[in-house]
Amino acid sequence: xxxxxxxxxxxxxxxxxxxxxxxxxxxxxxxxxxxxxxxxxxxxxxxxxxxxxxxxxxxxxxxxxxxxxxxxxxxxxxxxxxxxxxxxxxxxxxxxxxxxxxxxxxxxxxxxxxxxxxxxxxxxxxxxxxxxxxxxxxxxxxxxxxxxxxxxxxxxxxxxxxxxxxxxxxxxxxxxxxxxxxxxxxxxxxxxxxxxxxxxxxxxxxxxxxxxxxxxxxxxxxxxxxxxxxxxxxxxxxxxxxxxxxxxxxxxxxxxxxxxxxxxxxxxxxxxxxxxxxxxxxxxxxxxxxxxxxxxxxxxxxxxxxxxxxxxxxxxxxxxxxxxxxxxxxxxxxxxxxxxxxxxxxxxxxxxxxxxxxxxxxxxxxxxxxxxxxxxxxxxxxxxxxxxxxxxxxxxxxxxxxxxxxxxxxxxxxxxxxxxxxxxxxxxxxxxxxxxxxxxxxxxxxxxxxxxxxxxxxxxxxxxxxxxxxxxxxxxxxxxxxxxxxxxxxxxxxxxxxxxxxxxxxxxxxxxxxxxxxxxxxxxxxxxxxxxxxxxxxxxxxxxxxxxxxxxxxxxxxxxxxxxxxxxxxxxxx
Ligand code: AMP
Numbered sequence: 001x002x003x004x005x006x007x008x009x010x011x012x013x014x015x016x017x018x019x020x021x022x023x024x025x026x027x028x029x030x031x032x033x034x035x036x037x038x039x040x041x042x043x044x045x046x047x048x049x050x051x052x053x054x055x056x057x058x059x060x061x062x063x064x065x066x067x068x069x070x071x072x073x074x075x076x077x078x079x080x081x082x083x084x085x086x087x088x089x090x091x092x093x094x095x096x097x098x099x100x101x102x103x104x105x106x107x108x109x110x111x112x113x114x115x116x117x118x119x120x121x122x123x124x125x126x127x128x129x130x131x132x133x134x135x136x137x138x139x140x141x142x143x144x145x146x147x148x149x150x151x152x153x154x155x156x157x158x159x160x161x162x163x164x165x166x167x168x169x170x171x172x173x174x175x176x177x178x179x180x181x182x183x184x185x186x187x188x189x190x191x192x193x194x195x196x197x198x199x200x201x202x203x204x205x206x207x208x209x210x211x212x213x214x215x216x217x218x219x220x221x222x223x224x225x226x227x228x229x230x231x232x233x234x235x236x237x238x239x240x241x242x243x244x245x246x247x248x249x250x251x252x253x254x255x256x257x258x259x260x261x262x263x264x265x266x267x268x269x270x271x272x273x274x275x276x277x278x279x280x281x282x283x284x285x286x287x288x289x290x291x292x293x294x295x296x297x298x299x300x301x302x303x304x305x306x307x308x309x310x311x312x313x314x315x316x317x318x319x320x321x322x323x324x325x326x327x328x329x330x331x332x333x334x335x336x337x338x339x340x341x342x343x344x345x346x347x348x349x350x351x352x353x354x355x356x357x358x359x360x361x362x363x364x365x366x367x368x369x370x371x372x373x374x375x376x377x378x379x380x381x382x383x384x385x386x387x388x389x390x391x392x393x394x395x396x397x398x399x400x401x402x403x404x405x406x407x408x409x410x411x412x413x414x415x416x417x418x419x420x421x422x423x424x425x426x427x428x429x430x431x432x433x434x435x436x437x438x439x440x441x442x443x444x445x446x447x448x449x450x451x452x453x454x455x456x457x458x459x460x461x462x463x464x465x466x467x468x469x470x471x472x473x474x475x476x477x478x479x480x481x482x483x484x485x486x487x488x489x490x491x492x493x494x495x496x497x498x499x500x501x502x503x504x505x506x507x508x509x510x511x512x513x514x515x516x517x518x519x520x521x522x523x524x525x526x527x528x529x530x531x532x533x534x535x536x537x538x539x540x541x542x543x544x545x546x547x548x549x550x551x552x553x554x555x556x557x558x559x560x561x562x563x564x565x566x567x568x569x570x571x572x573x574x
Pocket of ligand 1: 210351
């Protein structure tokens with residue numbers, strides 16, 4: 001555990017929005033900071049009002065909220081005033097379609113301005129905005145639109161084709177609005193004034209589906225009050241300042257894109273850069289140079305890809321505008337932090353959160369010395385406990401379940417129509433009986449209070465920073481006519497953190513060759529999602545199962561990695 005610590009200079013400490021996380025943690029209370037947001041009345045707040053409207057009626061009115069580049073290089077920019085007006089027009093349009101408070105409005109778009117306007121519009125109406133990553137295929141779309149009983153889907157002509165095969169099975173889906181069809185052509189005829197719904201802090205604002213070990217993805221629902229934590233974490237962890245140009249490379253199909261590309265960011269008045277183009281190292285550096293990006297928030301896989309690409313490419317660009325770099329979503333290896341310090345003169349700052357936590361929980365702050373490999377320290381007010389399966393607190397440097405006392409405003413409110421599953425996220429601490437939120441991750445805390453990620457406590461896969469449930473992939477695999485059954489694991493990978501590996505039992509008489517592997521892999525890619533398909537397939541005669549018939553992924557993983565397979569007492573004969 002002895003690590004080379006990266007100390008911070010006194011000037012970076014003095015200029016940071018938060019200059020001592022330990023001191024702040026001692027007396028922290030949200031009460032003091034909720035005043036920095038706009039409340040309509042006691043307990044009444046609307047996240048969209050705080051992200052956009054507040055700015056449109058202030059000196060920030062003509063400030064650029066969104067710099068946008070399409071994948072063909074088309075450049076646009078929208079001020080806070082313009083985002084306010086566009087989102088108001090969409091809110092009117094949706095209202096005319098019959099959308100009411102609490103209705104689910106789903107958005108399935110690549111990163112285009114209408115995605116951002118529509119998201120804000122849904123919140124202004126008091127509807128529940130759901131976003132879906134544009135790589136999703138028919139099965140993934142169906143699972144989400146069906147379970148949420150979505151009323152409206154905002155998409156485009158190309159992506160809407162993925163709905164064709166499942167649309168008739170979605171009786172609640174009343175309207176499919178196309179940004180390159182009638183909707184796009186007409187919403188701008190609506191009034192630019194709209195009265196934002198005076199929602200309660202507890203009202204549903206947005207939902208995101210996420211994967212666990214078993215079953216279909218769960219709809220994680222967040223309330224309007226989540227913006228309190230998103231605003232404050234964007235300020236103290238991402239260190240956003242009013243005049244900053246900020247670039248978050250995440251997609252709003254995932255929680256980072258919502259919390260830190262839209263809500264927390266705009267609530268701080270920063271300008272956001274959004275690019276629809278795919279990852280390309282030279283283009284990424286060009287964006288930083290051209291927009292003079294000050295704060296860059298990305299993911300370890302992307303940084304590893306930049307590091308792998310070339311050690312000199314970055315020196316061809318002027319990256320001197322950069323002030324703070326942060327990353328999230330998967331472990332950030334120490335080598336990459338050192339590389340970034342050499343390449344950019346700045347280290348990447350790792351931080352940790354989940355779809356369910358709605359905002360950053362543990363972080364490396366601009367003012368905190370970095371212990372490379374650690375996720376940093378808990379956000380002020382967040383109480384972390386590392387416990388054993390019975391809920392006993394473990395001493396420093398002992399690996400256990402990473403849990404939080406459920407006391408922060410962006411903790412998920414519920415899982416859409418799955419109350420029992422929601423309850424399963426909580427346990428009681430021993431002996432105090434204090435309620436704990438259980439992350440599903442394993443970690444330890446060192447003697448200085450830094451938290452170190454160890455791994456998942458379940459079979460959930462993180463590939464290139466994206467969360468994938470093995471059950472979803474297994475279900476997609478067995479839908480292939482030649483597949484009898486399948487077991488899926490995350491296999492460690494230097495670049496992507498993990499890749500999806502599938503062990504597949506074929507129908508009798510089917511020949512398992514390379515061509516068949518490719519065919520099956522493409523089948524999952526097309527039906528489930530462009531990012532959640534197995535990059536590796538191994539044909540096997542049989543899968544290890546418990547006596548009750550459950551596939552033991554733990555054993556597949558141990559075998560794959562050449563590790564001891566552990567307790568096999570529940571294993572059927574294999
Ligand atoms: P998601 O809900 O998709 O954001 O995924 C959350 C999961 O990503 C966590 O439960 C962790 O397993 C993983 N994760 C997020 N941030 C980090 C990090 N900084 N280091 C390691 N794992 C992380």
